[in-house]
Amino acid sequence: MNSVVILGSGNVANHLAQAFIDAQEIELIQIYCRDKEKLNHWSKKIDIIDDLTQLKTADVYIISISDDAIKGFSKTLKIKDSLVVHTSGSVSINGLKGDYEKGVFYPLQTFTKSKKVNFKDIPICIETISKNQLIKLEKIASAISNNVFIIDTEQRKKLHLSAVFANNFVNYLYSISNEICDKNNIPFEILHPLILETASKIKSSNPTEIQTGPAKRNDKKTIQKQLKQLNGNQKEIYKLLTKSIIKKYN
Amino acid sequence: MNSVVILGSGNVANHLAQAFIDAQEIELIQIYCRDKEKLNHWSKKIDIIDDLTQLKTADVYIISISDDAIKGFSKTLKIKDSLVVHTSGSVSINGLKGDYEKGVFYPLQTFTKSKKVNFKDIPICIETISKNQLIKLEKIASAISNNVFIIDTEQRKKLHLSAVFANNFVNYLYSISNEICDKNNIPFEILHPLILETASKIKSSNPTEIQTGPAKRNDKKTIQKQLKQLNGNQKEIYKLLTKSIIKKYN
Numbered sequence: 001m002n003s004v005v006i007l008g009s010g011n012v013a014n015h016l017a018q019a020f021i022d023a024q025e026i027e028l029i030q031i032y033c034r035d036k037e038k039l040n041h042w043s044k045k046i047d048i049i050d051d052l053t054q055l056k057t058a059d060v061y062i063i064s065i066s067d068d069a070i071k072g073f074s075k076t077l078k079i080k081d082s083l084v085v086h087t088s089g090s091v092s093i094n095g096l097k098g099d100y101e102k103g104v105f106y107p108l109q110t111f112t113k114s115k116k117v118n119f120k121d122i123p124i125c126i127e128t129i130s131k132n133q134l135i136k137l138e139k140i141a142s143a144i145s146n147n148v149f150i151i152d153t154e155q156r157k158k159l160h161l162s163a164v165f166a167n168n169f170v171n172y173l174y175s176i177s178n179e180i181c182d183k184n185n186i187p188f189e190i191l192h193p194l195i196l197e198t199a200s201k202i203k204s205s206n207p208t209e210i211q212t213g214p215a216k217r218n219d220k221k222t223i224q225k226q227l228k229q230l231n232g233n234q235k236e237i238y239k240l241l242t243k244s245i246i247k248k249y250n
Numbered sequence: 251m252n253s254v255v256i257l258g259s260g261n262v263a264n265h266l267a268q269a270f271i272d273a274q275e276i277e278l279i280q281i282y283c284r285d286k287e288k289l290n291h292w293s294k295k296i297d298i299i300d301d302l303t304q305l306k307t308a309d310v311y312i313i314s315i316s317d318d319a320i321k322g323f324s325k326t327l328k329i330k331d332s333l334v335v336h337t338s339g340s341v342s343i344n345g346l347k348g349d350y351e352k353g354v355f356y357p358l359q360t361f362t363k364s365k366k367v368n369f370k371d372i373p374i375c376i377e378t379i380s381k382n383q384l385i386k387l388e389k390i391a392s393a394i395s396n397n398v399f400i401i402d403t404e405q406r407k408k409l410h411l412s413a414v415f416a417n418n419f420v421n422y423l424y425s426i427s428n429e430i431c432d433k434n435n436i437p438f439e440i441l442h443p444l445i446l447e448t449a450s451k452i453k454s455s456n457p458t459e460i461q462t463g464p465a466k467r468n469d470k471k472t473i474q475k476q477l478k479q480l481n482g483n484q485k486e487i488y489k490l491l492t493k494s495i496i497k498k499y500n
Binding site for chain 1 (some may be wrong): 448
C-alpha cells in the first residue's frame with residue numbers, strides 16, 4: 001500500500017486529507033504544518049507534526065501550500081528517493097528544489113472550507129520526471145479520483161489560464177449581475193436557474209456554438225439601450241465583451 | 251379553467267406549449283404561426299393556424315416572437331377585453347399596441363430546442379397594467395412554474411441586463427477557456443467540474459464574497475505571466491477584468 005504525507009493546512013490540504021482517509025488503497029500517515037493547531041481536527045486520526053525532523057518515511061510527499069512558498073519550502077526537505085509533488089496549477093515541476101524525485105499533483109477544482117466535495121469527480125492533473133514515478137502517482141491519484149489526466153508543465157500553465165477565465169472571471173461576472181439586481185431590488189435568485197443551466201450546457205455543447213444574446217445577433221438597438229444603463233467598470237466590460245463577440249460572430 | 255393561445259414557433263413558444271399541455275389547470279387551445287409546417291409536431295394535439303382571422307377566443311394570448319417584431323405584430327391583433335402578453339425580457343409592456351389588456355410573461359431561462367426543461371424550476375416574471383389581470387396571469391404562471399415574480403418593466407430591463415452578464419458573457423468566457431484548451435491539446439472536460447461548481451456556489455454564497463484568483467490576490471507575478479500567454483481580444487479581456495477585480499478588492 002502506498003503511503004502519503006501531506007505538507008500544508010489550507011483548503012486543498014484538508015480536502016486531500018479527507019479523500020485519502022476515505023480511500024482504502026492509500027495510507028495517509030502524517031500531516032505537517034507550521035502551526036499544529038490549524039490541524040487539531042485531524043489529531044485523533046493522523047499524526048500531526050510541526051517539526052520537519054519528525055517527518056516519517058513515505059512513498060509520496062504532497063506539498064500543498066501557497067504558490068510563492070513552494071520553492072523555498074521544497075529546499076528545506078531532507079528527502080531522498082521518495083517522490084515529492086506540489087498541488088499548484090501555476091508552478092513548474094522544476095519549482096521543486098531538492099534531491100528527491102519530483103512531480104505535480106494538481107486537483108482542478110475550487111474548494112470551500114466548509115463544503116464537503118466528492119473527490120471522485122475532481123480531475124487530478126499529474127506530472128513526473130521519471131516514468132516509474134508517474135505510474136506510482138497515477139495509482140495514488142486514481143485511488144481518490146475517477147478523472148486523472150497526465151498534463152505537463154506547459155499544458156498546466158494553459159489549463160490554469162483557462163481556469164482563470166472559466167472560474168475567476170465568470171464569478172466576477174456573477175458578482176456584477178448580482179450588483180445590478182441588488183441595486184434594483186430584484187432578487188438575484190431569479191437568475192440562479194439561468195446560471196446553472198448555462199454552466200450545465202457545457203457538458204453537451206461547445207460554448208462557441210451555443211452563444212446567444214444581443215452581441216451575438218449584433219442587435220445594435222438593444223446594445224445601445226443596455227450601455228445607457230451602465231457606467232464605470234461595468235460599462236467598460238460590457239463594451240469590450242460585446243465588441244469581441246460581435247467580431248467573432250459577424 | 252383559463253384558456254391560452256400561443257402566437258409564435260420559436261424555442262420559448264415550443265417549451266411553453268409543452269408546459270401548458272402538461273399543466274392540468276390550463277387549456278392550451280391554439281397555436282398561431284405564419285408557417286404552419288414549423289409546428290407540425292403539435293398538430294395532433296392542438297389546433298395550429300397560420301391565419302389570424304381564425305383566432306379563437308381565449309383568456310390570455312401569449313406572443314412569443316423576436317423582440318423587434320412584437321410592436322408591429324401586436325398592432326395586427328383584433329382582440330378586445332382579453333389579456334395579451336409578450337415573453338420578452340427587453341421590450342416594455344407598452345411595446346404592445348392594441349385595444350386589449352396588456353401584460354408581460356417573461357420566463358428567465360436559456361432554452362435549447364432539443365432539450366426538455368422542467369418548467370417548474372424556471373422563474374417567470376409577470377407584469378400587467380390592471381390588478382385583475384395580474385391575478386389571472388399569476389394563476390397561469392403558477393400552473394407551470396413554482397417561481398413566479400412580479401417584476402415591472404424597469405426592473406425587467408435591469409434583469410435582462412444582469413442576464414447578459416450572467417449568461418451571454420459567461421458563456422463567452424467559457425468559449426475562450428475552451429479555445430485555450432483546444433489550442434494546447436488539453437481536453438476541455440478537465441474544466442467541467444470546476445465550471446459546474448463555480449455556478450453551483452451562487453446558491454449558497456454571494457459571488458462578491460467568494461471571489462478568488464490572481465487578480466483578487468493582486469498577485470502581479472502570476473498576472474504578468476498569464477498576460478504573456480495571451481494576445482488579441484483574449485489579452486484585452488484578461489487585462490480589463492483583472493484591473494476591475496484589483497480595483498474592487500485591493
